[in-house]
Amino acid sequence: QVQLQQWGAGMLKPSETLSLTCAVYGGSFSDYYWSWIRQPPGKGLEWIGEINHSGKTNYNPSLKSRVTISVDTSKNQFSLHLRSVTAADTAVYYCARNWVLTGLDSWGQGTLVTVSS
Amino acid sequence: QSVLTQPPSASGTPGQRVTISCSGSSSNIGSNTVNWYQQLPGAAPKLLIYSNNQRPSGVPDRFSGSKSGTSASLAISGLQSEDEADYYCVAWDDSLNGYVFGTGTWVAVL
Numbered sequence: 001q002v003q004l005q006q007w008g009a010g011m012l013k014p015s016e017t018l019s020l021t022c023a024v025y026g027g028s029f030s031d032y033y034w035s036w037i038r039q040p041p042g043k044g045l046e047w048i049g050e051i052n053h054s055g056k057t058n059y060n061p062s063l064k065s066r067v068t069i070s071v072d073t074s075k076n077q078f079s080l081h082l083r084s085v086t087a088a089d090t091a092v093y094y095c096a097r098n099w100v101l102t103g104l105d106s107w108g109q110g111t112l113v114t115v116s117s
Numbered sequence: 118q119s120v121l122t123q124p125p126s127a128s129g130t131p132g133q134r135v136t137i138s139c140s141g142s143s144s145n146i147g148s149n150t151v152n153w154y155q156q157l158p159g160a161a162p163k164l165l166i167y168s169n170n171q172r173p174s175g176v177p178d179r180f181s182g183s184k185s186g187t188s189a190s191l192a193i194s195g196l197q198s199e200d201e202a203d204y205y206c207v208a209w210d211d212s213l214n215g216y217v218f219g220t221g222t223w224v225a226v227l
Binding site (some may be wrong): 046058107 | 164207
């Protein structure tokens with residue numbers, strides 16, 4: 001059974017860079033895409049982007065200019081970097097596994113990131 | 118930015134059937150399959166339905182999904198108190214080249 005464990009800084013100041021990492025335990029790493037999703041407090045879910053084991057990425061057009069998703073296949077990890085954050089980027093960030101047949105089928109526990117001066 | 122439209126809320130008494138709609142367009146639901154997720158308060162979303170109407174192992178058969186054209190639906194039959202949660206639909210969008218989520222529906226068990 002796959003498990004996703006994520007971590008990263010929970011408090012940022014405006015203009016800083018958000019950095020989160022998600023480690024994958026169990027199952028194959030190379031057969032899937034790996035996604036980041038976020039959820040502002042009290043609001044709905046927003047897909048940020050995805051990456052596969054070879055580094056191919058897809059990004060949400062609304063965030064593309066500020067987002068980089070990277071992968072470290074030696075550690076079965078992938079990371080999210082979101083530059084120039086503002087208060088509007090305050091959200092719970094989730095990592096998730098994405099398979100062609102089942103979609104986003106396994107999720108990390110979520111990390112609350114708060115942007116405040 | 119949510120591209121798929123859901124009703125903000127739905128409700129029912131224990132044992133009743135509740136249906137949630139999800140409306141999209143030709144570039145998302147009209148071209149790709151729909152998943153549904155249940156999100157309990159304070160928890161990560163959990164996959165409930167994939168490929169329009171398939172249940173992962175462990176999901177009760179009280180939950181069922183369907184799709185027609187550019188819309189999809191999730192039905193919960195035999196409503197139980199533990200079903201009180203937010204429910205989200207999601208589909209791949211060919212125009213955006215990414216996933217789009219529904220606006221979310223809070224299901225209350227009265």
